Amino acid sequence: MLGEAHYEPVELEIGGTRRTFDIDDPVLPDWIDKKAFSSGGFPYDDKLSSQDYEKTLEKLQVELVKVQFWMQAKGRRVIAVFEGRDAAGKGGAIQATMANMNPRSARIVALTKPTETERGQWYYQRYVATFPTAGEFVLFDRSWYNRAGVEPVMGFCTAEQYEHFLKQTPRFEKMIVEEGIHFFKFWLNIGHEMQLKRFHDRRHDPLKCWKLSPMDIAALKKWDDYSEKRDRMLKETDSNHAPWTVVRANDKRRARINLVRHILTTLDYDGKDKAVIGDVDDRIVQTAAAFLKDDKRA
Template identity: 70%
Template structure:
């Protein structure tokens, strides 16, 4: 529902109620503000204490430096895929992971839309080109899983291409794993009101405005479509050799800590300090689509 020809106000149905959300209105609606943090059945009522977060994160980042040393000495390789809805916190989680690692061998891959040449290639080809060489840790800020979410929802691929992707991806991912690459796949999950709050924050921040794209605006009333594609993706591509780790991410602090803990727990690096790593929060982290059905 548009209020006039220039307004970007949209009518949304949330929990059976009709809501109007105008991202250009500088005042965040109370129905968003009041429910954002606990939306999506988030198990906590407030953010992790700032000082606890900083101390815990620093200890984990020290462990990540050890990981990078181990990678350099052994030639091992790591791929970490970060997926989630728009504004789920992918970039922040990547930033916290890479903050004190040497950028020469800890790379971030965030690809733009494919070129005409890339559209004519094998679908996975442009992603494989960025896979790690000996000693590298590569983080994908979105990945080949564009074809499981954004593309089918927004009409950028055919239903046949989408179905083919879901069928072929488990076998595709088996190849780097069999070659010895450690592969992590993270789905950062946020509630609907939390996404709206973050979109609104981006729209009205001079520092973050670049993060809000026309695609984000177009997706406002496609929440259910994205949910359907997310669940199908997790169901079809969660495998023993390449499992999905689902992280509830309404609180960015808890999400970042648990992402890093997951990586550290799985890697057999030298000098691992299990006490510094701490325990995974089972209220935040789960595996596969079943993690979203609690």
């Protein structure tokens, strides 16, 4: 068994059916394997081919390099927040975005749990300390939105703190935008069976087993609670100045390409090649309002 931990089988309810999920069993159950890709109402039957993905992504990454030159010349700043359930593909999407950007002016922020000192500060303070200077592109692998999801679900904040966050965050983000920062918020959405498949893959992959934690296992029974918190977060913190962009991510390749396309389409940078960028797939990328109206979402 990879890793030192041993996990007991978990009883889950999926689609009105009780299921037993033993993540330590190296054989992925058929009921997960057959439903994973289509779970959550994913609109495609097959993955985008690796050849099409790599060819398209490379062209888009050339455009991202142009974005960096434009940012440095004009002193522009960009923040992109990547949120989603565990195993939604946030890290991979971030890496695809910045793979060929100059790391001196493009960086990832992935903060650990707050220190005792940070817990006594204004909640947003430790995030603000990492914001970009002129010419910088900062990508948040999780963000202040921990307080809208994992913290209330797992009991890491009080109900009062949660409500205060939902009320204050649109105001906080308005300050970000009014400061002149280009601000993106992405929610990567996956279906229930797809999350289970990715957890199982991590458990039995010697290169990725470290990604699975007891916290992930504890959260398995809280799918509906996470869904409820996600929906309220999207409703309460989606705004004209800082809208949410929901990316259907059962197919990581389509998710990454269309996420990058969205960034490139939004920014008005020098040398922009619209023909190369192409059109964002509206079956993959949705507004928060459209997602919340979709009865097939997970």
